[in-house]
Amino acid sequence: MSEKFLIGVDGSAQSRTALAWGLSRATDRKASVELLHVADDSFLSESAVFLSEAQDASQQMLDLEAAYARSIGFEGEITGTAVVGHPILEVEEASKRADLLVLGAHEGSKFAGSFFGTRAVKVAATAHCPVAVIPSTEVDSSAGIVVGVDGSEASQKAIDYAAEIASFRGVPLIAVYAWMPPLTPGLEYLWSEDLVKSQQAAAEEAIAIGTAGLASRYPDLTIERHIVQAPPVAALVQAAENAQMIVVGSRGRGGLSRLLLGSVSHGVLQALPVPTIVVKP
Template sequence: MSEKYLIGVDGSEQSRVALAWGLARATERGATVQLLHVADDSFLSESVAFLSEAQKASEQMLEAEVAYARSLGFTGEISGSAVVGHPIAEVEEASKSADLLILGQHSGTRFAGSFFGTRAVKVAATAHCPVAVIPTVDATPNAGVVVGIDGSEASQRAIAYAAEEASFRGAPLIAVYAWMPPLTPGLEYLWSEELVESQRSAAEEAIAIGVAGLAERYPDLEVRREIIQAPPVAALVQAAEGAQLLVVGSRGRGGISRLLLGSVSHGVLQALPCPVIVTRA
């Protein structure tokens, strides 16, 4: 069965960059595409007339974006859904039947239909499938796929996803481990040769465990290991400048954690050095 990609559209330049990215990926992988436009009813009158006009406008927007998708030369299976409602809730519900949700970078506005920007962080936290957020910057040709490693279950899922992506693209997998020396309140960073060596050993062990088995599964995959002394978000953003893709793991959707994306995932989605995919449990 082919994969299904759900792409959020609103007619903006940022949205269309994400749409083009998603269509290109769908073409490469034989995936079907569903476009989704949500007219945000938070700022609309609850009268039947207003909601009816909002639905009509949403359908017109969707029709225009389907036509735009075809104008890009996409010949695969494409469908669309136009709704009026709360963007986060509507996207979460639609993501239940998708294999990948794709959104564009957006500065965020109060216009109906805009559910990108900071809302992309909330969508990534509540979605039922991996979420890709696409910036307007171009990737460097032959650049790698970057993944963050910290030894957690979330990062293990991210590594598996990133390895498959890198193998499919014929790109190197760049495994990044970031560390900072402990900070004691009221004191400077505590440095010693023993501390540095212990941190490096822990980093090398975490990366070795994280990439274990990849050579057997992807014999032609080049794996590069980078240990960076910097806060995790800064390290990943630096490593992913111009990359084809950056993959980070989420905490999952259990209890209150479904509303908390995590500081690292949140941080890279705010910076967006390249296309970012947040994997799910």
């Protein structure tokens, strides 16, 4: 069964950057594409006339973006959905029928704080499939894929996901394990050299376990393993300076807290140096 990519569109330059990114990968993967435009009804009158006009406007936006997708050369299967409603809830529901959700990032623009801006963090937390958030930055398509390693189930899912992408694209997988000794002001001296060595050994074991088996599954995959004594977000962002993508795992949550990502995935999305995919167990 072929993959399906769901791409959020709103007509902005940032959205079109994400659209082009998603269409390129859909072409590579022979995936079908569904474009989604959500007209936020938070500030709309509940009048049937207003809602009808909002629906018509949403459909017009969707038609324009579908035409744009064809104009830049996408020849695969493409469908569209235009809805009026709460953006996060609508996209959460739509993500149930997708293998990857692609969103643009609107940091620092008039769209900041809108659904396809900072709310992308909440969407990544609630979606039922991996979520790719795409910044308006140029990346080297021959560069490697960075993945965060921490020994958790979410991290292992991210490693497997990133390894498959790296193997498919023929680029290195860059596994990064970052650790920091507990810092208690005035008590740094309690961290002896032996304790630091112990932490380093634990890190080496965790990254070895995390990447175990990849070589047999992907014989041609080059795997780089980096252990860094630094805060995890800083380590991943720095590693991404010479990469085309970051893949991070985020622990799933229930109830109201499901609107929150883990601190690392949240931090990476806030920095967003390169396209970033959030994967949950």
